[in-house]
Amino acid sequence: MQIQEWLRQLWILPGLLHGEKAFHGPYYANVDVTHRCNMRCAYCRWHSPLVTDPLLDPGAPTDIDQSIFERFCHDLEKMGSSLVQFVGAGEPVLHPHFMELVESTRRHKLKTIVYTNGTLFREYRSPDLINSGLYLIRFSLFESSPEMYAAKNPYLKAGIYEANWVALQELSAKKKDLHKSYPKIELCIPIGRGNMLHLDEMVNKGIAVGIDRVHFSVMLDFNQEGLRPFALEPQEIKAASGQLEKIRRRLNRLHLGHNIDAVLLRYRIGRSVLKSAR
Numbered sequence: 001m002q003i004q005e006w007l008r009q010l011w012i013l014p015g016l017l018h019g020e021k022a023f024h025g026p027y028y029a030n031v032d033v034t035h036r037c038n039m040r041c042a043y044c045r046w047h048s049p050l051v052t053d054p055l056l057d058p059g060a061p062t063d064i065d066q067s068i069f070e071r072f073c074h075d076l077e078k079m080g081s082s083l084v085q086f087v088g089a090g091e092p093v094l095h096p097h098f099m100e101l102v103e104s105t106r107r108h109k110l111k112t113i114v115y116t117n118g119t120l121f122r123e124y125r126s127p128d129l130i131n132s133g134l135y136l137i138r139f140s141l142f143e144s145s146p147e148m149y150a151a152k153n154p155y156l157k158a159g160i161y162e163a164n165w166v167a168l169q170e171l172s173a174k175k176k177d178l179h180k181s182y183p184k185i186e187l188c189i190p191i192g193r194g195n196m197l198h199l200d201e202m203v204n205k206g207i208a209v210g211i212d213r214v215h216f217s218v219m220l221d222f223n224q225e226g227l228r229p230f231a232l233e234p235q236e237i238k239a240a241s242g243q244l245e246k247i248r249r250r251l252n253r254l255h256l257g258h259n260i261d262a263v264l265l266r267y268r269i270g271r272s273v274l275k276s277a278r
Helices: 001-008 013-018 066-079 098-107 126-130 146-152 160-177 201-208 225-230 234-254 258-271 270-275
Strands: 030-031 083-086 111-116 135-142 184-191 215-217
Touching: 030 066, 111 215, 126 160, 135 160, 135 270, 146 160, 160 184, 160 201, 184 201, 201 215, 201 234, 215 234, 215 258, 234 258
Parallel strands: 030 083, 083 111, 111 135, 135 184, 184 215
Antiparallel strands: none
């Protein structure tokens, strides 16, 4: 399987060398399966109550059509693509045919990564998720404690924060019981001013419930005034980077996957790469 993945990626090279013609389909595709979300995270560029100029097109369909998605997966398979990521403006599980979409990717031999806030994902039974063909579940969480979670999301029922962690632990345990490696469980942590001093606490929780990987993301303002308070200033970036370097050493000792090198590089480059590209 690993050799097949390498070959698929090598087929992209001729197009890159040619510069004007692709000889292979994309390695992966991001699909925004729904624009609906049951949360209103303050740092979200799509649903934040602090954003006065929303990016969502009110005239666009809310959920992707199931038949269109099926044809899309068919085309990706024909082009030799490998992976589909359910990521975008909404919570993928809110799509009324979420598991059928996952089945479409499986039928067309595509790996599937799902970004989720976990509040609804945990309602699926662990055996169903394990047998669904999902490759990776990327559980996104900003808050390091139930108190912070409740304060940031007062519209959610009490106990959801704790229930999310229990669900991840149950999924990890069931994988071991069934001797299964997938879906991989990844804790995704957006780094902002509100949690930059608690990254190690969040990683500790993830390790305790049996995650396979940790993924950090850099919080940006996307030129939206309401999101600027969440992006780190240079001195804050220095403090967060120090934490990340310590966390990297620990994750490496535990042989847990992470993307810390990429995040540190992104902090070092900052916005200068965008300015030089203009």
